[in-house]
Amino acid sequence: MTALTNEAARQTADDYPTRKASEPALLYRKHPVVWGDREGPIDSETLDSYEAKGYLQVEQLLTADELAACRAELDRLSSDEELKRDERVVVERTSNEVRSVFDVHKISPLFADLVRDPRVVGRARQILGSDVYVHQSRINYKPGFGGGDFYWHSDFETWHAEDGMPQPRATSISIALTENYVHNGALMIMPGSHKTFVSCVGRTPEDHYRESLKKQEIGVPDQNSLTILAEKHGIDVLTGPAGSAIMFDCNCMHGSGGNITPFPRSNIFIVFNSVENTCGAPFSAPRPRPAFLGARDFTPVM
Amino acid sequence: MTALTNEAARQTADDYPTRKASEPALLYRKHPVVWGDREGPIDSETLDSYEAKGYLQVEQLLTADELAACRAELDRLSSDEELKRDERVVVERTSNEVRSVFDVHKISPLFADLVRDPRVVGRARQILGSDVYVHQSRINYKPGFGGGDFYWHSDFETWHAEDGMPQPRATSISIALTENYVHNGALMIMPGSHKTFVSCVGRTPEDHYRESLKKQEIGVPDQNSLTILAEKHGIDVLTGPAGSAIMFDCNCMHGSGGNITPFPRSNIFIVFNSVENTCGAPFSAPRPRPAFLGARDFTPVM
Numbered sequence: 001m002t003a004l005t006n007e008a009a010r011q012t013a014d015d016y017p018t019r020k021a022s023e024p025a026l027l028y029r030k031h032p033v034v035w036g037d038r039e040g041p042i043d044s045e046t047l048d049s050y051e052a053k054g055y056l057q058v059e060q061l062l063t064a065d066e067l068a069a070c071r072a073e074l075d076r077l078s079s080d081e082e083l084k085r086d087e088r089v090v091v092e093r094t095s096n097e098v099r100s101v102f103d104v105h106k107i108s109p110l111f112a113d114l115v116r117d118p119r120v121v122g123r124a125r126q127i128l129g130s131d132v133y134v135h136q137s138r139i140n141y142k143p144g145f146g147g148g149d150f151y152w153h154s155d156f157e158t159w160h161a162e163d164g165m166p167q168p169r170a171t172s173i174s175i176a177l178t179e180n181y182v183h184n185g186a187l188m189i190m191p192g193s194h195k196t197f198v199s200c201v202g203r204t205p206e207d208h209y210r211e212s213l214k215k216q217e218i219g220v221p222d223q224n225s226l227t228i229l230a231e232k233h234g235i236d237v238l239t240g241p242a243g244s245a246i247m248f249d250c251n252c253m254h255g256s257g258g259n260i261t262p263f264p265r266s267n268i269f270i271v272f273n274s275v276e277n278t279c280g281a282p283f284s285a286p287r288p289r290p291a292f293l294g295a296r297d298f299t300p301v302m
Numbered sequence: 303m304t305a306l307t308n309e310a311a312r313q314t315a316d317d318y319p320t321r322k323a324s325e326p327a328l329l330y331r332k333h334p335v336v337w338g339d340r341e342g343p344i345d346s347e348t349l350d351s352y353e354a355k356g357y358l359q360v361e362q363l364l365t366a367d368e369l370a371a372c373r374a375e376l377d378r379l380s381s382d383e384e385l386k387r388d389e390r391v392v393v394e395r396t397s398n399e400v401r402s403v404f405d406v407h408k409i410s411p412l413f414a415d416l417v418r419d420p421r422v423v424g425r426a427r428q429i430l431g432s433d434v435y436v437h438q439s440r441i442n443y444k445p446g447f448g449g450g451d452f453y454w455h456s457d458f459e460t461w462h463a464e465d466g467m468p469q470p471r472a473t474s475i476s477i478a479l480t481e482n483y484v485h486n487g488a489l490m491i492m493p494g495s496h497k498t499f500v501s502c503v504g505r506t507p508e509d510h511y512r513e514s515l516k517k518q519e520i521g522v523p524d525q526n527s528l529t530i531l532a533e534k535h536g537i538d539v540l541t542g543p544a545g546s547a548i549m550f551d552c553n554c555m556h557g558s559g560g561n562i563t564p565f566p567r568s569n570i571f572i573v574f575n576s577v578e579n580t581c582g583a584p585f586s587a588p589r590p591r592p593a594f595l596g597a598r599d600f601t602p603v604m
Contacts, residue, residue: 145528149562152562183490188563227446235483237484237485257560258451258560262528
């Protein structure tokens with residue numbers, strides 16, 4: 001009986017309440033960052049650094065040929081007019097240029113192969129200590145000459161509130177398809193911030209995701225919390241050549257600046273979640289987001 | 303007779319036509335970057351680098367005490383409600399926070415002293431090879447959490463078109479009052495771009511300055527020219543601690559990104575023009591801008 005009660009409690013308890021209280025709060029993370037026995041392609045030192053800072057970088061994940069193939073696929077997808085009418089494609093507010101394509105591992109066989117690649121999924125399994133499935137995949141385009149910024153946020157805050165992800169046992173990999181400079185909107189992470197959960201204020205409205213993909217309004221960390229985290233942890237700007245990769249914990253406080261340079265910034269972004277952390281009912285939203293934003297099929301990547 | 307004719311021609315010829323043609327163009331710079339006999343506080347190597355790249359950096363221009371005094375003065379000016387109604391004060395479009403205060407060398411005795419300081423005006427005289435006067439002075443505030451970007455531009459393009467500055471014989475000094483990181487909207491310069499003049503399209507409307515201080519629309523370099531310059535020269539992001547300084551040629555192609563970090567970015571900015579390059583009638587505008595944007599009093603700094 002006790003075992004059953006605990007099992008039920010684990011599935012419904014909200015360890016990371018957000019969008020429920022009237023005041024923001026900083027909560028300690030209650031779960032590990034690196035899970036399991038740590039076997040895999042990531043060396044021990046890098047894994048320790050990931051645990052401490054919440055992210056790691058891979059200088060060259062893709063070969064030159066693979067990179068060329070990915071970029072050709074990127075161009076093909078962004079110029080596909082039929083795809084522009086698909087719900088899974090998000091365009092820039094001002095220019096109607098493609099900003100993101102979701103579900104790329106389903107839309108593109110090339111990106112499906114990339115997800116299954118041991119260099120990619122093997123690292124995710126190693127960090128999460130279990131089999132994993134794809135919670136979300138997308139390509140981000142940040143065109144030059146004014147690509148917009150992404151304000152500070154924790155992905156896990158959204159996935160917990162809106163997709164029903166119970167624990168921060170997910171990791172994201174961002175593979176650069178163009179060079180990430182400090183000046184063209186590179187990812188900024190507050191290193192170490194993944195060990196603090198910023199509980200946000202505001203109620204999630206119906207179909208919030210439609211607007212939030214263009215500009216986040218609800219689930220936004222308050223300025224006071226961001227100031228505390230930034231002063232404690234500082235801000236790392238993650239640069240790297242095309243073909244390099246960043247993996248980061250789902251609760252990292254991160255964002256990226258705008259891009260007024262002529263150099264576009266494009267990447268493929270895959271979120272792996274542990275099969276032991278599958279999503280249930282949303283913790284702070286009327287219903288789960290569509291499956292292209294937060295998968296409801298938990299079949300492990302094989 | 304010849305001398306007189308040449309003198310008259312020099313005052314009226316337009317060596318850097320802009321906002322006149324229907325197509326943009328890249329023109330070679332026709333004038334030196336460093337003028338005169340090169341005596342002064344800048345060492346020879348740094349001066350050579352300024353000539354080549356269009357800018358130089360001074361690691362510590364202000365002492366800690368001077369910096370503290372400047373920051374106190376900055377706070378005083380930005381919280382002066384009476385000053386907010388002054389034409390020389392520009393507020394952020396969205397938040398009504400102060401973005402810039404012009405004419406600070408006239409408004410503030412402290413900043414007047416700073417302009418006259420040999421570390422400041424001495425460097426300007428050395429670069430420009432003559433006595434100099436202040437064409438413009440201002441404080442820029444870039445608040446954290448969303449301070450806007452400044453798109454790419456050459457200051458000289460505006461000063462030539464709208465203020466009637468004949469030649470690119472002016473230099474700007476930007477003194478950091480807060481730390482400039484790569485992530486909080488630091489100055490970006492295309493090093494070497496100062497040797498190319500980007501002739502812009504569009505006609506200057508009446509009283510253009512009122513809008514252009516918030517967001518530049520006319521005199522904006524075209525994307526093709528910016529791409530050529532960025533690919534040729536790259537982009538330098540100029541960081542430095544509070545109290546450091548940057549001097550840059552008036553024709554550098556420069557801009558700065560937005561600032562979503564909690565860290566504000568503030569600086570004092572002084573433009574020195576050679577007394578041998580005083581402004582006449584605007585080259586591409588109905589009338590000169592107000593004197594707080596482009597001085598009409600050419601009294602040298604002593």
